[in-house]
Amino acid sequence: MKTTLKIAITIAVTILLMAISFEVITRLSTYHDERVTMNVLILSVIGAIGLLTVVATLHESRHQKKVEEYMELIEKENKHPLALFRYCPVCGSSKFVAKQENAKICENCGFNYYINPSAAVAAFIVNNEGELLVGRRAHDPAKGTLDLPGGFVALEETGEEAVKREIKEELNLTVTKAEMIFTIPNRYRWSGMTIPTLDLFYQCEVENLEELKPLDDVVETFFIKLDYIHPEDFGLASIREAVSLYQEGKMILTS
Numbered sequence: 505m506k507t508t509l510k511i512a513i514t515i516a517v518t519i520l521l522m523a524i525s526f527e528v529i530t531r532l533s534t535y536h537d538e539r540v541t542m543n544v545l546i547l548s549v550i551g552a553i554g555l556l557t558v559v560a561t562l563h564e565s566r567h568q569k570k571v572e573e574y575m576e577l578i579e580k581e582n583k584h585p586l587a588l589f590r591y592c593p594v595c596g597s598s599k600f601v602a603k604q605e606n607a608k609i610c611e612n613c614g615f616n617y618y619i620n621p622s623a624a625v626a627a628f629i630v631n632n633e634g635e636l637l638v639g640r641r642a643h644d645p646a647k648g649t650l651d652l653p654g655g656f657v658a659l660e661e662t663g664e665e666a667v668k669r670e671i672k673e674e675l676n677l678t679v680t681k682a683e684m685i686f687t688i689p690n691r692y693r694w695s696g697m698t699i700p701t702l703d704l705f706y707q708c709e710v711e712n713l714e715e716l717k718p719l720d721d722v723v724e725t726f727f728i729k730l731d732y733i734h735p736e737d738f739g740l741a742s743i744r745e746a747v748s749l750y751q752e753g754k755m756i757l758t759s
């Protein structure tokens with residue numbers, strides 16, 4: 505059910521229950537004072553439960569909203585993350601249909617296929633002056649915008665191994681310490697497909713910054729004071745959000 509609909513129903517039911525209680529209070533008030541007190545209590549409890557339900561619904565709404573977006577994409581079939589998978593990879597049937605936001609099922613042989621987030625890493629590297637290392641993207645998506653160094657986690661690799669490898673490949677730097685500070689889900693358009701990702705953000709220390717040499721994926725790199733950074737200059741949504749969090753010092757340690 506849509507989050508807004510859930511909130512609307514909760515508010516409506518709360519108001520209805522409160523109105524009924526109010527009516528009962530009004531009817532009883534002329535005869536039994538002690539029952540009025542009881543009904544005021546009931547009214548307060550109903551109101552509190554209603555309020556708590558709305559708060560709980562709003563709390564889950566970020567994740568729920570994202571799932572709803574995927575469900576809408578299913579309806580516009582060509583944008584579902586599995587839209588390119590038209591035929592069942594087991595039996596070849598064309599009755600390979602969307603089951604939920606991240607899955608398709610074959611109506612012929614029953615095969616289920618799920619698409620879950622691909623892990624990706626990005627690094628915050630800061631020099632002795634407290635400036636952040638950023639790069640300018642050489643390729644699409646978001647070619648020409650600012651970016652943090654990083655990339656996809658390879659098969660059988662840990663996040664720490666991935667961030668060390670990517671920093672070596674992209675910048676010729678050797679990571680000596682990598683500590684994950686937070687994670688943000690994202691969608692990455694590649695090869696005509698929307699790939700859901702879970703981006704893992706690491707605070708990294710490197711051996712010798714003088715070895716910095718942009719090698720791959722970036723046209724230039726530079727250091728920038730945190731105060732001078734405009735998150736909107738970063739083209740990828742999760743990187744933009746991460747830079748903004750980092751700038752505000754909102755680092756949430758996950759362990």
Ligand SMILES: [Zn+2]
Pocket residue numbers: 592593594595596597610611612613614615
């Ligand atoms: Zn099949």
